[in-house]
Amino acid sequence: xxxxxxxxxxxxxxxxxxxxxxxxxxxxxxxxxxxxxxxxxxxxxxxxxxxxxxxxxxxxxxxxxxxxxxxxxxxxxxxxxxxxxxxxxxxxxxxxxxxxxxxxxxxxxxxxxxxxxxxxxxxxxxxxxxxxxxxxxxxxxxxxxxxxxxxxxxxxxxxxxxxxxxxxxxxxxxxxxxxxxxxxxxxxxxxxxxxxxxxxxxxxxxxxxxxxxxxxxxxxxxxxxxxxxxxxxxxxxxxxxxxxxxxxxxxxxxxxxxxxxxxxxxxxxxxxxxxxxxxxxxxxxxxxxxxxxxxxxxxxxxxxxxxxxxxxxxxxxxxxxxxxxxxxxxxxxxxxxxxxxxxxxxxxxxx
Amino acid sequence: xxxxxxxxxxxxxxxxxxxxxxxxxxxxxxxxxxxxxxxxxxxxxxxxxxxxxxxxxxxxxxxxxxxxxxxxxxxxxxxxxxxxxxxxxxxxxxxxxxxxxxxxxxxxxxxxxxxxxxxxxxxxxxxxxxxxxxxxxxxxxxxxxxxxxxxxxxxxxxxxxxxxxxxxxxxxxxxxxxxxxxxxxxxxxxxxxxxxxxxxxxxxxxxxxxxxxxxxxxxxxxxxxxxxxxxxxxxxxxxxxxxxxxxxxxxxxxxxxxxxxxxxxxxxxxxxxxxxxxxxxxxxxxxxxxxxxxxxxxxxxxxxxxxxxxxxxxxxxxxxxxxxxxxxxxxxxxxxxxxxxxxxxxxxxxxxxxxxxxxxxxxxxxxxxxxxxxxxxxxxxxxxxxxxxxxxxxxxxxxxxxxxxxxxxxxxxxxxxxxxxxxxxxxxxxxxxxxxxxxxxxxxxxxxxxxxx
Numbered sequence: 001x002x003x004x005x006x007x008x009x010x011x012x013x014x015x016x017x018x019x020x021x022x023x024x025x026x027x028x029x030x031x032x033x034x035x036x037x038x039x040x041x042x043x044x045x046x047x048x049x050x051x052x053x054x055x056x057x058x059x060x061x062x063x064x065x066x067x068x069x070x071x072x073x074x075x076x077x078x079x080x081x082x083x084x085x086x087x088x089x090x091x092x093x094x095x096x097x098x099x100x101x102x103x104x105x106x107x108x109x110x111x112x113x114x115x116x117x118x119x120x121x122x123x124x125x126x127x128x129x130x131x132x133x134x135x136x137x138x139x140x141x142x143x144x145x146x147x148x149x150x151x152x153x154x155x156x157x158x159x160x161x162x163x164x165x166x167x168x169x170x171x172x173x174x175x176x177x178x179x180x181x182x183x184x185x186x187x188x189x190x191x192x193x194x195x196x197x198x199x200x201x202x203x204x205x206x207x208x209x210x211x212x213x214x215x216x217x218x219x220x221x222x223x224x225x226x227x228x229x230x231x232x233x234x235x236x237x238x239x240x241x242x243x244x245x246x247x248x249x250x251x252x253x254x255x256x257x258x259x260x261x262x263x264x265x266x267x268x269x270x271x272x273x274x275x276x277x278x279x280x281x282x283x284x285x286x287x288x289x290x291x292x293x294x295x296x297x298x299x300x301x302x303x304x305x306x307x308x309x310x311x312x313x314x315x316x317x318x319x320x321x322x323x324x325x326x327x328x329x330x331x332x333x334x335x336x337x338x339x340x341x342x343x344x345x346x347x348x349x350x351x
Numbered sequence: 352x353x354x355x356x357x358x359x360x361x362x363x364x365x366x367x368x369x370x371x372x373x374x375x376x377x378x379x380x381x382x383x384x385x386x387x388x389x390x391x392x393x394x395x396x397x398x399x400x401x402x403x404x405x406x407x408x409x410x411x412x413x414x415x416x417x418x419x420x421x422x423x424x425x426x427x428x429x430x431x432x433x434x435x436x437x438x439x440x441x442x443x444x445x446x447x448x449x450x451x452x453x454x455x456x457x458x459x460x461x462x463x464x465x466x467x468x469x470x471x472x473x474x475x476x477x478x479x480x481x482x483x484x485x486x487x488x489x490x491x492x493x494x495x496x497x498x499x500x501x502x503x504x505x506x507x508x509x510x511x512x513x514x515x516x517x518x519x520x521x522x523x524x525x526x527x528x529x530x531x532x533x534x535x536x537x538x539x540x541x542x543x544x545x546x547x548x549x550x551x552x553x554x555x556x557x558x559x560x561x562x563x564x565x566x567x568x569x570x571x572x573x574x575x576x577x578x579x580x581x582x583x584x585x586x587x588x589x590x591x592x593x594x595x596x597x598x599x600x601x602x603x604x605x606x607x608x609x610x611x612x613x614x615x616x617x618x619x620x621x622x623x624x625x626x627x628x629x630x631x632x633x634x635x636x637x638x639x640x641x642x643x644x645x646x647x648x649x650x651x652x653x654x655x656x657x658x659x660x661x662x663x664x665x666x667x668x669x670x671x672x673x674x675x676x677x678x679x680x681x682x683x684x685x686x687x688x689x690x691x692x693x694x695x696x697x698x699x700x701x702x703x704x705x706x707x708x709x710x711x712x713x714x715x716x717x718x719x720x721x722x723x724x725x726x727x728x729x730x731x732x733x734x735x736x737x738x739x740x741x742x743x744x745x746x747x748x749x750x751x752x753x754x755x756x757x758x759x760x761x762x763x764x765x766x767x768x769x770x771x772x773x774x775x776x777x778x779x780x781x782x783x784x785x786x787x788x789x790x791x792x793x794x795x796x797x798x799x800x801x802x803x804x
Contacts, residue, residue, distance in 0.1 A: 027493070037575065037577065037581070038581075039575070039668040039669070039670070040668065040669075041577075041666050041667055041668040042667045043665055043666055043667070043748070043752070044665070044667070045665070045745075045748050045749060045752050046733065046734055046737050047749075047752075048738065051730075051734040051738075054730070058723060058727070062720075062723075065716065069716070078630075121636070123631065123636035125638070127629060132544065132545045132547075133641075134540075134543065134544040134545075134547075134549055134551075134641055135544060135545050135547045135549060136544070136547040136548045136549035137547060139549055139641070144694060144695070144698065145695070148694070148695075202636075204637070204706060204707065205706065206701055206702040206706050210693075210694055210701065210702075211694050211701065249640040249642075249699075250640060250641050251638070251640055251641060252543075252551065252624075252627070252639065252640065252641040252643075252644040252645070253543055253624065253628070253629070253644075254543060254545075255628075255629055256629050256638065257629045257630065257638050258638060259636055259637060259638065262636065295630070295631065295636075297631050297633070297634050297635070297636050298634065299634055299712060300634075300712055300713060301630060301631040301632045301633050301634065301711070301713055302630025302631035302632070302636075302638075303630050304625075304626065304628060304630050306625050306626060306628075307626050307713065307716065307717070307720070310622060310626075310720055310724075311716075311720060314720065314723060314724055314727070317727070318727065321727075321731055325734065325738075328735075328738060328739075329738065332738075332739070334738060334739075334741070336749045336752075336753060337746065337749040337750040337752070337753045337755045338746070339746065339750070339762055339766050341741050341746045342743055342746050342747075342766060342769075342770075343589070343742075343743050344589055344769050344770060345766075345769070
């Protein structure tokens with residue numbers, strides 16, 4: 001290498017004191033692998049072997065995962081029942097908003113048929129469509145301090161317009177999210193026998209224990225002129241109001257499901273489940289849809305074929321690419337390290 | 352080598368306008384010399400142009416300087432002697448502006464400062480004449496011979512590294528890529544959030560994205576990346592031409608990377624959204640809220656972007672490994688620690704990793720799927736390119752990898768010598784000229800009958 005020769009510059013910089021340690025006679029800076037950029041390194045290059053093995057490895061890993069995910073998703077039994085239009089009696093269908101805002105009896109009876117054996121626990125969800133819980137002003141409209149601490153009751157600045165009532169007294173819990181709490185209720189029966197829906201443990205444990213206070217009670221809730229949704233029992237602390245806690249976890253998309261409860265008995269195939277629901281919630285002003293969902297879960301979660309299909313697609317694509325590369329390398333092989341590919345050999349006329 | 356001297360003849364002092372006469376004289380010399388150069392048909396002929404400072408004062412005036420430049424460019428070597436510092440700078444400026452090429456000036460004294468500053472690249476040599484040249488220069492070296500290493504090794508690496516950051520395997524393009532991939536996902540989300548300006552990510556994620564989570568690998572690439580080692584750079588100066596020909600910094604690559612960023616953003620956003628759609632994402636029946644979806648999407652971005660940069664690197668020291676995999680690990684550590692802060696600070700991200708996401712197989716499999724889906728097109732592209740259209744440094748890398756340089760030393764020396772362009776000046780040129788001269792004499796001897804000795 002060019003610079004391994006000792007430079008012939010003068011030794012003027014060296015100290016002239018005698019010492020037993022070897023003196024550096026030159027001005028050359030101290031050598032270190034780091035400063036000379038000679039750290040040990042691996043320099044992988046993409047040889048045909050690596051490329052084909054990489055693609056094959058990906059397809060070998062992905063295809064089984066895809067198959068497993070697809071099977072898991074197929075194992076999930078899901079019943080979806082859309083009811084917001086059907087649950088309005090015929091005469092009121094021309095003005096649904098008026099109906100929903102009136103004080104008529106809103107009981108609605110639905111019938112569900114179980115398509116396959118459903119093992120417990122069976123999760124009951126309500127699904128809303130076209131409801132933008134992810135709108136910025138909606139998401140902002142809450143006061144986490146107030147939810148946690150009974151002393152921070154008056155911390156309602158971010159909650160407008162649902163912060164305080166007319167006389168200045170704070171609303172607890174304040175904000176549009178709490179105000180618009182979903183208030184349809186469902187009760188299930190099978191062969192005229194009531195099915196209990198367990199509504200405990202439907203929210204995240206961290207929410208219950210750390211975000212919603214055990215000594216915070218609803219106050220002045222839904223006292224205003226316009227009612228947004230459900231009422232809250234003032235004697236139950238917020239940490240036990242699980243419907244509220246679930247609702248306040250704002251969803252990412254305008255179509256979302258929220259957990260309502262769990263049914264802890266098995267449902268047999270072809271059983272008829274009678275649902276008595278109270279159609280209270282107003283989704284008619286914005287053309288939203290309401291659906292009742294019963295679903296089992298597997299190790300992967302609920303029903304979504306997409307994950308399995310995506311894995312299979314990517315795995316298949318990789319397999320196809322591996323085959324394509326093999327063909328390319330067989331048909332048009334390029335000997336690796338062949339100097340005839342250097343640019344000065346390819347156009348010998350000049351650089 | 353033929354020498355062309357241009358000097359100011361002592362003109363008749365009694366002439367009307369001595370300056371004008373001198374200038375005409377010089378112009379005539381330049382014209383004659385240009386004719387001579389043009390009429391030369393020996394391809395190996397080399398000309399040297401010699402000028403002194405006194406002549407330069409006339410030549411550098413606007414009416415003559417272009418003819419001078421045309422002549423100078425045709426010569427193999429130009430020597431200006433006894434020039435003032437100002438003239439050095441003016442000559443440099445003339446060459447820079449007249450030819451439009453990149454100029455480099457090297458000097459060691461205070462009188463070189465003007466020239467060093469005028470040139471595109473100024474190199475100062477620290478030494479006997481003091482440090483003024485060093486202080487005025489862009490690069491300073493201790494000895495003149497280090498210039499070779501500066502250009503051919505560091506210049507080559509520097510070009511590749513900046514190109515890597517920007518475009519294809521280039522750094523600047525990488526910045527485009529990662530910010531497009533990240534920023535567009537925010538934009539797509541707006542379409543689903545009523546265009547209200549709600550961000551799907553927590554504020555802290557976005558703050559840390561460019562600062563901490565994706566910047567370290569780029570720094571390590573910019574500082575340490577070497578496509579070929581320094582010995583190869585010195586042995587194959589032709590590789591330097593990759594920078595001169597600007598092969599790595601073209602619009603095609605820049606747009607290619609932007610396209611890659613666009614594709615990645617689409618894959619990341621839509622795959623995550625559809626995987627986490629509305630159903631339960633865990634066996635416990637819980638559905639994903641905005642914090643869970645945002646965190647999962649962000650995790651995929653971090654993985655995809657860091658794996659992408661790993662694919663563009665060709666030189667992995669422990670530092671690169673630490674920075675790349677460390678950035679990814681740092682994301683998880685941050686998420687863990689952020690989740691442990693009280694909900695007053697972490698809000699919806701409170702315990703999101705340990706409670707909601709980590710126990711969910713969908714979270715991990717979504718990350719794996721998205722990362723690979725983002726990086727596979729690029730991997731396929733570089734594999735195809737390397738197979739069908741290998742570049743010089745690819746071929747050389749392979750020769751070193753398979754140790755063919757050791758096996759076939761003859762080929763290696765031959766290629767090395769081909770990688771050097773023939774020059775017309777310097778020691779090797781003189782040796783070559785001597786050899787040609789001797790060969791010429793030898794063939795003449797053989798072709799004509801020898802006279803009796």
